Amino acid sequence: MDKNGHILFKKRLTRTQLKAFIANTPPSLVAFEACPGSQYWGRLFTAAGFTLKIIPAQFVKPYLKSNKNDFNDAAAIxxxxxxxxxxxxPLKTDEQLALQATHRVRQRFIVERTATVNQMRALLLEYGITVPKGRKIFEKSLPNILADTDSELPQYIRSLITRLRDRWKQLDQQINEMSGLLQGAAEKSDKCQLVSSVPGIGPIVSTALIAAIGNGSQFKRARDLSAWLGLVPRQFSTGGKSNLGKISKRGNIYLRQQVLQGAKALKIHMKREKSSLGQWVAKLETCHHHHVVLVALANKIMRICWKVLTSGKQYQPFPEAA
Structure with a gap:
């Protein structure tokens, strides 16, 4: 398209033909919808001198006219x-892509482990055997359940549960290996070391954050990072009247989950009287629900992380209260 939106060229290309098209076309502005493969093609276009725009799918959807097909999608993009x-x-670096892939594989193992444990529970429930909630409790109770010869559990079901237990152990080992890889990556990365100095941020959260935002320069201010992660209220304002609702929960679901878990651990173990951050949390707890306090703390942690990343200086602890 030209600057006025008129179509100058339209042709369907295979992946091989697209590579040749990149090499033989004068550099211009090229737009992609963010999807698997967009980072790869983005690097090829950037290396050829093109100006690149990778646009999230939710921002492309409003420009789609009529029915959905390949041409209409391309026109909308x-x-x-x-x-x-x-x-x-923005394009991700090789470090970010490697960290992102490790997190996704680790999360896949966790989901598979949860499914395995739930299937074991369901098999036992068919024979009236119940176990309290909690993976660790189930893990401790399982040997006694399998060793109980007085129960009505058939031998065939026992063998199936034993197979599932072996798979559970394999998944535990793989999850630990993935966690070890992330721990090693966090120790080698300067950016991860910077954000790890922030309270509530460990190797898992730091590597997930760096994989998602890099150095954070794409955000103009700290609040933009929190808004991108969905930790600020959803706004529905009109006529000069501001209406704020629950948090938007937009953006990276996995990263937001990890940040909230880190904030929860910090909230539980923080010494309220030792720092002004602790006093701030204590003040919020007197007049707000603990979920509201948790989200507010996660929001503040993300703001601090943005400042640490963009300034290149480690977090300086809040001074002790007088």
Missing amino acids: AEAGSRGTMRTV
């Missing part, structure tokens, strides 16, 4: 890319 205020996704 091109029109969205022509907007000067359009929000884009």
